[in-house]
Amino acid sequence: MQRPDIEAVAEQVFAALADPTRRSILAALASAGPATATDLAGRLPITRQAIAKHLALLAEAGLVTAEPGERRRVRYRLRTAPMRVAQQFLAALARDWDSPLDALKDHLDEQARGSA
Numbered sequence: 001m002q003r004p005d006i007e008a009v010a011e012q013v014f015a016a017l018a019d020p021t022r023r024s025i026l027a028a029l030a031s032a033g034p035a036t037a038t039d040l041a042g043r044l045p046i047t048r049q050a051i052a053k054h055l056a057l058l059a060e061a062g063l064v065t066a067e068p069g070e071r072r073r074v075r076y077r078l079r080t081a082p083m084r085v086a087q088q089f090l091a092a093l094a095r096d097w098d099s100p101l102d103a104l105k106d107h108l109d110e111q112a113r114g115s116a
Contacts, residue, residue, distance in 0.1 A: 009062070010089035013082050016061035021046060022054050026063060029078040036073050 016022050021044075028043050029035060037055055041048035055076050058064045062082040069075045 006085055006089050006092075009082055010086040012061040013063065013086040016058055016063055019054070019057075021050070022058055025051065025054055025058065026078060029064065029076060034067065034075040034077040036069065036075050038073075040076075 017026075024044055024046075025040055028040055032043070035043075037048050037052045040046075040051045040055075044051065046054075055064060055066075059066060059076075063079055064076045065079055066074045066076055
């Protein structure tokens with residue numbers, strides 16, 4: 001099985017999280033567990049149709065999975081694996097920046113001491 005491209009997964013996650021409505025949907029799923037689009041529409045100030053569109057984008061990014069429920073209702077469950085991949089991407093990016101930023105800070109501190 002081929003490992004997903006970390007940058008591509010992170011890009012999808014960040015694009016999905018850029019929208020405040022999708023963040024609200026993820027927060028609702030995180031706090032209350034799996035739910036249908038109708039359940040989420042009852043909790044959020046958004047129509048069921050709008051929620052369904054957002055859920056489709058979240059599913060495309062791998063952040064939720066659709067599970068068949070009773071009476072042909074689909075329940076959506078939060079998936080954390082793509083979020084962990086995005087966190088790994090950010091951690092690697094931070095590591096790449098930490099050393100140059102520390103060197104810059106040391107240089108500026110040295111310059112400030114030299115001019116004092």
